[in-house]
Amino acid sequence: MASESTVQVLIPTPLRRFTDGESRVEVSGATVGDALDALEARFPGIDERVRDDSGQIRRFVNLFVNGQNVRDRDGIATPLSPGDELGIIPAMAGGSAA
């Protein structure tokens, strides 16, 4: 199994109310799913916006690892390496905090 990696998570504006306004935060995890778990532990409420009750990425949400959509890789099982960037973007444009 891959070991834990420290990665940067890029937070879109509508989710920054959970991260005290931070646009990027650092978490550790071996996979995208682990990183989302770690994100939720630090910023409760964020994971249910990203994943549904069955733990799958919501259909309107895209997750990118270094710019590549994880749907084209292994979804939430996509492995992470130290220094990776994990981006969270709603599938389409939306409003944000002014």
Place this chain on the structure above:
Amino acid sequence: MPWGVSYFLMKNSEYAMHDRAKATRTTPEQAICGPDAALLASIAESAVARSIGNTPLHRLRRYERYLGLPETIELHLKAEWVNPGGSIKDRTALSIVRAAIKSGQLGPGRTLLDATSGNTGIAYAMLGAALSFPVTLVVPGSASEERKRTLAAYGARVIYSDPYEGSDGAIRLVREMTSVAGDDFFYADQYNNPANPAAHVATTGPEIWRQSDGRVTHLVAALGTTGTLMGTGAYLRQQGAVQLIGVQPAEAFHGIEGLKHLPTAIVPGIYDPSLPDRIMGIETEAAFEAARALARVEGFFAGSSTGANLAAAGELARELASAGQAARLVVIGCDGGARYLSTGLWELG
């Protein structure tokens, strides 16, 4: 895709360099010239401009039965996807362009510039091609692939804003650009331009009133720039006691393209909060379920904002039915579904 701050900055500085290197700038004298007669004439002659509006209003009998509504509750859908650019925003863009040409703001040496999450941009790009004026659009990098490619097909210049900043990030970038290079651009500013709601006062409202035989009781319209609800609503209110229902995403983090979650977004200047009777919040999943049901029950394949309107209308219709009221609901069908196929929402299964 190398999305992120560095990409955004790179595009931004590339833009600024391009601007400084530009040989010809519009002089103040040119900027205050009267309307460009040739451009005005080209609107009258344009087949594309003339085919905007006069869209059908369809009664959704099968969808009414699917929802289990009584005969006394009618749902009617305004099919805006039949506009030449594929959305209700063709009306908005044409109105803004016409007003700008008449006032002399758009003419020789001027490029139309605006922030758009997609449909208005497509309409501007289409009109720019049809009437021969240059168009530059700032679009969030997260806009769907179909939209980006459609803009490219019409030949518009597109600058992508940081996808993590959403549509408000595009607005902020446009404001920065106009402060640096204001004279070169006509900033169309769909969020604050009175010609946006005026389009619907002049066309969408009268069409709905006529097509519903003056018996529309409720208008259900999604809120993005809010121009549709403001303009159509204002017109219908003058005609009779029509309830105006605005639809927004239930959550700030959503996937209904073009819609704004007003409590957390830059509120458009054209928005008058005293006009709507009610604002309904719809989950992204519910919007897509309604769009899917519409496709399967009626055979109309519409986009997610239409789905949001239908989901809200369905909820409202059930309330009215249980209260024993009769109603004729008019629901805005903002655009078609094909523009969203690349997003996860229409994945098979």
